[in-house]
């Protein structure tokens with residue numbers, strides 16, 4: 001017990017040091033050393049990796065589907081996917097076999113993902129969450145409301161660090177959540193942006209000051225971030241994590257940095273700004289995460305941050321690669337229109353637009369939905385069409401048909417996430 005606590009405290013000190021004090025050379029050396037260790041560990045202990053080369057570049061690429069198809073061979077503890085899936089249906093609050101936390105994510109297309117953490121990995125996770133949750137300096141007496149799709153033991157332990165955490169399922173109505181926030185005097189609210197926006201609409205009902213808003217699980221676009229900051233009059237920080245790991249955290253100056261001491265990053269460029277990302281978790285051993293292709297597309301900022309960290313910043317999370325709009329250029333070739341450009345085409349048309357969604361139905365048809373409180377809907381629609389057209393022109397793409405629907409934006413039925421820009425074919 002004492003050993004555990006000591007280990008965690010040391011880990012937290014190191015995490016804090018790494019984030020702000022590591023220089024580029026130290027980071028490079030650290031990554032190379034850990035990569036060597038983690039690859040060797042996988043070769044020695046994971047049947048799936050038994051015969052692969054120990055050179056990073058020659059490791060096979062991994063993704064969610066391959067992970068799930070080969071889970072029994074990839075994990076290093078002889079765990080069986082069927083047992084874990086069965087266990088996670090009923091025992092999400094307990095540890096499997098008394099020591100493994102089991103998380104299950106349901107993807108937007110309904111494909112499930114399994115995450116297993118052993119005891120040391122749980123400690124590490126807790127330490128990362130605690131040191132890198134991005135609270136600005138000076139936030140005291142943290143009492144957090146954490147909205148989760150379902151409870152996961154990885155999160156439960158944070159309560160041990162003098163922080164009070166209340167979990168709530170994020171399908172609960174915003175008004176009920178506010179009751180909890182008031183009754184328990186919670187000062188930090190963490191949840192997906194689509195829920196935070198609903199709470200923001202009722203912000204007048206909160207009877208005390210909220211110090212920090214934490215956003216995760218869905219894309220936090222600049223427009224939504226601004227609304228949250230203005231409504232809650234609080235700092236809005238972002239945690240970017242998936243079942244693949246704790247990928248990025250907000251620094252003390254409010255920028256999102258890749259946790260490069262924990263995650264090794266490979267970028268596959270779509271164009272000069274936007275990249276697809278392949279990650280390797282430098283520490284996970286129960287379920288090695290090696291050259292794992294994320295579905296997200298990111299814009300990486302190479303400029304050094306004012307906070308002093310050499311960890312690279314994420315300028316923007318564009319969304320999932322599955323949601324890139326695919327248009328045809330004049331020669332019939334497919335070209336990519338990235339989700340963030342579609343998003344901007346809509347929100348820049350008017351300040352009175354909210355709760356928007358754009359769905360590409362086929363190569364030649366985009367449906368747009370939004371709520372509007374102004375008095376010139378026709379002009380706003382024209383403006384949106386013009387904005388999208390100007391992006392299409394830059395791509396040399398055929399202009400798709402753009403239709404407007406009175407339907408409301410809808411969450412994905414499998415993952416319960418709000419995906420504002422989505423491709424449906």
Ligand SMILES: [Zn+2]
Pocket residue numbers: 251252253254255257305306307308309
């Ligand atoms: Zn920074």
